[in-house]
Amino acid sequence: MSDTIDCQMSSTGVVTLRLIRPEVCNAINEIMVAELTATLAAISQNPDARVLVLTGTGRFFCAGTDHQWMLKGSQAGPDHNFEDALHIAHLLRTLDRLPIPTIAHINGPAIGMGIGLISCCDMAVCSPESWFCIPDTRLGLIPAVFGPYVINKMGSSAARRYFLSTERFSPAAAQGLGLIHECPASDEEVSEQVAQWVRTILHNSPHALTAAKRFITSVEHRPIDDAMLSDTAHRMAHIRSHEEAQAGLDAYLRQASPDWAPK
Template identity: 40%
Template sequence: MFETIDIEIKDCIATLWMNRPAIHNAFNPTLILELTDALHRVAMDANVRIVVLAGRGKNFSAGADLEWMQAVGKKPMDENIQDARQLAEMLRTLAELPKPTVARVSGAALGGGMGLASACDICVASDDAIFATSEVRLGLIPSAISPYVIRAIGERQAYRYFQTGERVTAPKAAALGLVHEVVPTAQLDTAVALIVEALLKGGPAAQTAAKSLIQAVGKTVMSWLVEDTVLRIANLRTTPEAQEGIAAFLSKRPPNWAGE
């Protein structure tokens, strides 16, 4: 049994509840290790098809417990690094889980909480949800969560929000690509259930393969891919269509395929 995590399994859906509502489900070493363990358990459970991540109380997660962060900052470097590795491992376990994952976000999803939402495959948020990579305001950086947040919102947006620490509303988070659905708080569970229903229509092995495909395609750009893009544009701009399009732009007229 866990101290900081509740696991509810109904039919083939596992809901992992972060259960530290008095401090907004902030991370401490216990929660990090228990969530990692819980994720491994549901990953290995053949009866579980889909995993939903949620937070007890009004808030999803306020990120790292600052008292813990302050204490760990005073530890010897090897212990500091080990603590950081545990958080990174938890996030990676979530991001690479071989089953569909859905973040159920209400209230605050700050710092590491935003990282958890980003690491899930799908994010459904209530209209009162607030997101932020607020670490810079504490003299820190969103290091462990950065691969997943950047994957969700892109490098361009990360340059802004990693440096400003601005809070982002749920509709804005949807516009940035982090959130898939925004609904009134009273409809949050219904919206999650609809996503789960849609996921259950997919083949489990195919969904695992789909996740693997996305991860493979989304890796760092390789030299061969750069060369491929060079060849594509070089070939395309020699065609009559491209020549016409360029000429039309320079002449400030519609191209011949656009009509009058």
């Protein structure tokens, strides 16, 4: 039983992973890092898991890194801080590379590392009470470990502004930057958006979803040269001959639902 997270999977393979440190606004400490990493690793190996929904408990999605943990780090040596940072880096990479689709259900403000978690998810929707901030430089720090994911999501121009100014920004601004995809007007609409994405994802081929995620990572920021042409052709050849592609095409021609779709 975890003290920092709650993980539940439905009969249809929908995994809900909830941060449960509401007394500190779901701030992340070393225990949560370890439990999140282990849980995500287990999810990645579970063939029944189809989609992950990451959310928070209480008023905040995630208030970043726990201040007590940061204080302990400020009093420790470089080796200790390197190990701490590496554990966070492994957590973020595990979430970013999870083989199933991931949805960030942002139930409130996201600060610092909380924005890092969002940036590692495939889809993101936030409540109207949400706001965002990357305050590291105000504390004499830099967002080094989660920064690459935020820069990939928002772009370097936005990163220059928000890393350096540490100003808060709104759901509308976050959507304009590409950090989140939807910012509905009510919490009910937020929940419905999550449910809509889940319904859509469950109708798609699990193998193709994993292959699509790996494809995006592979081609991102690469030139469209001969090597990419060969790589994409190999991916197409492989996926066409996969049993799920054959089953999907057969179901389409018969105007039926494939086996992976909800009944």
